[in-house]
Amino acid sequence: MVGCTPDEGGGGFAVATRTVALTAEKGGVGKTTSTLALASELGSLGRKVLVVDLDPQCDTTTTLLRGTEPERSLWDVWALPPKRRSGALTAPAVQVEGWDQVFVVPGSPHLRDAELAGQLGGPTVLAELAEASSDGFDVVLIDCPRSGSELAVNALSFAQWALIIVNPSLYGEHGVRATIATVQRARAQLNRSLAVAGIVLTSVDRRIARVRERTEELLDLYGPQVWEPAIPYSAEILELAETGLPLHRISTRKDSPGRRAREAYRTHAERILKLRRRTT
């Protein structure tokens, strides 16, 4: 298992900026939802947050910009010649309306085309774009595509922390194992600063016996690395993408799964702010 404290790095943002890649081997497990929810909570905690939408599906962008076409996207800077990349990551960033201090670098489907054509430019383009960035962000959250892809490897070349997202299902444990292996490879080959921050369990419906069993299994195997509480399955969370509202502004009844999901994401947002680099 990769250790929990990276030694240096951050790809060029200020020393205090925490860069976190939300990653998973599997699709549809809650990476985008968790990115949005954590951005919402960090923003409401008064932190300045940059969300980088690295997934060519652009779900994060669609939610945050409520379907409006961004003027510029990550692709505009990705396609720059290598000499002009340094510090360009934040150039396309837009402040998200109604989301406190949350900014997004919009994603682009062109990234998928480039990846399929073998023209992404290698595993370190994102890190090069982030070099010498100095916009005072407290946290950079990267919504990743599936963890094996070249695009996702770019996130791991740049981030200090990988936050693994898993849905407790039959194949959930396999997904966590595969993602940890990918993080270990990226750390060994590309980014000594990278470490696993933790594992977040999402869409957990404890009324279902199988889900309870899979949750226990993950807790047994990965113990302290699992960030508790797990995120419950909740209708309000589904609303997050539908309405484009920050999670903390969606109304939730006391003791409802939505309220518990919000509180869990708040706890995890606070935990992100406590991530510490290794000092030795």
Ligand SMILES: Nc1ncnc2c1ncn2[C@@H]1O[C@H](COP(=O)(O)OP(=O)(O)OP(=O)(O)O)[C@@H](O)[C@H]1O
């Ligand atoms: N806690 C939750 N309760 C209910 N629904 C949830 C919860 N978390 C995520 N979902 C829903 O599950 C679906 C998949 O979530 P999401 O899009 O965040 O996954 P993803 O890992 O980003 O998927 P992809 O791999 O396609 O990018 C969405 O419809 C989302 O609203």
Ligand SMILES: [Mg+2]
């Ligand atoms: Mg997604």
